[in-house]
Amino acid sequence: MQPTEWHYLAALTPETIGATLQHFQNHRLSGVEVGIFALVCEQECGATALLQEAANAVRLPLVGAVVPGLLVEAKFCRQGALLIAFAATTPQRLFRFSYHEQHTTDQAIESLSDFIAEHADENGADTLLLLVDAKLPNMTSVLDRLYLEIGDQVNYVGTCVGSETFQPMPCLFDNRRFIEAGIFALVLRQHPGAALAHHYRGNESLWVATATAGSYIKTIGGQPAFEVYQRLMESEYGIDLDRENFYRHAVHFPFALNRAHGESIVRIPVLVEEDGAVYCSGEVPENALLSVVRAVAPGSLETVHALGAWMRPHTARGVLTFYCAGRLMHLGVEAGLTELAALTNELAPMPLFGALSLGEIGSGQRHYPAFHNAMIVALPWI
Template identity: 25%
Template structure:
């Protein structure tokens, strides 16, 4: 394995890094994590990727991670000793797509029991359906690790790196013959679990009702909660806890501190991050919401998030273990924005001896939680150890 970090963010510096990695002894595939702020000229980037003589996969993210550094300009090129086969599945927002059928046509039979790296366009509307189809076909014989690429502008654009160039509205699945361990750190809890919570609004009828039923949804857009407009219900609960009015113009700023969570009897909470209000007045989230799902408004502190990430890092260090080769982290960009300057503390907590850390600040995270299921998470810190890469 060979890791190259470049901090210029130019197409020329990326080209030098790619060719240097290919020239390193034993490198047979390239995994690329790059910053979307690099603003690569698309024709030049496509030509560069199509001209590579080895398989390449990766994405453009709001930021990348290397060791204890968070960078918004530059790229990481990881040269892998395995000749991988990146499988690209297009149409992750197609409302009629049968992803089980598409994956059956695209994937080979050799994925079972291996570590699957899964990258998606984080602004696609049917990521959950895609991840569930992948789980349906390949179960939990191996681990899953990955996340969503894309831009904080929330404008969907080409963001996934492939040998065919940069693509949008797609997913990339890569199987690695490498033992792995994966853990998920959250740190968010329902408002009603906060024993110190008080209603700051003198207009609140109280008590604030939770959980909420998602009475009308359309993929990743919440139209109504408890048969009332979603923004009104969500905004009232946030206002009651925070003592401030939810701005229709900046849902994402409020959601940094108050995400939504899908409650499940078997697996706790799956976080959903509201991004913005659609022209129709619907709450658009990162990831789908099942119709009829019960949801909570969540809250957390910087300390609870950092502690959850540290616990995830401890979990992947547990035996049995051989010498780890790589620590791969997908840490949600809205989580990073919530932590602010304290994100450096979260990064410190993720350092694992003899395992260089690489990763990205992603738009949604993909991981299996234990041996039960695979999920598309929001506002999570996903930590994976890839051994003997």
């Protein structure tokens, strides 16, 4: 393929889409078969039908997701769409996941693992890219099952898509379907995987999540989770937390799941129930060891340098980047733009493009895949 073709459309009209697809057609005329990887801002989700119609008219494969926002030229954009060329030979499939009582059905997971086993290199040279509806209730368990079936046959990377309000909505589409409760899987051939980092830090005190249900922490140490969280915020950080100011503080002091290797797994609290259960943006296993961590400081470049160090040995035509929406909420737009600009400079001359994320998936290289919050993910787009 020629140097990566990616186009940001601030306005999605038949005219702007048609003109952009002409660039993709030029690849085909030069003998390179490409498809369209489309990231569409949430407020533009009604325009997905235009993308489908245009892609079908010129017979180009379409992989698409609705996202809270885009990363374009070191800026966060809340309107429009990003259209990126990818090799049409890339194995890709859209799966609708059914689930019962917060658990994904075995049949759905088996269909996904069968697809990966069929198309991934047996020697482990490929990367599995997953686009996941953020409302799927148990993505951590899905990853556990996938690893049980597939193991290290692939590197794992992905992002959660959909509405930043976490309300259910169709958010994944191909040439003909536009669905919710799904996963789009792509097997990137001969691909080194991705880097991801957050550099959130906290104290070393640990507590046990004694009762959980999917993304809900019901009790910590046998007591209502919110009551314990209030006490921890007061004792560790001097914050008087209540239901009124919960959301304002929680994004800056999330939970973290302790890990023996690598950075801890962040879980951002987003809701408190009447019974004191705390809903997080990601599954929390029962009996998980929890701490409350302080989010990365505005102006810190630790995360940027870590991603740059990983990317330097690799050559790519661009870097597909997923930036956690909760991280941006914590930092604020000004500090977020500073971090994004620093990352763009760190990765230069490779261009950076991508989307805000509602949850991140990564394994590094040949490590167990995990579901994260607060991460920045950098994926070489080859």
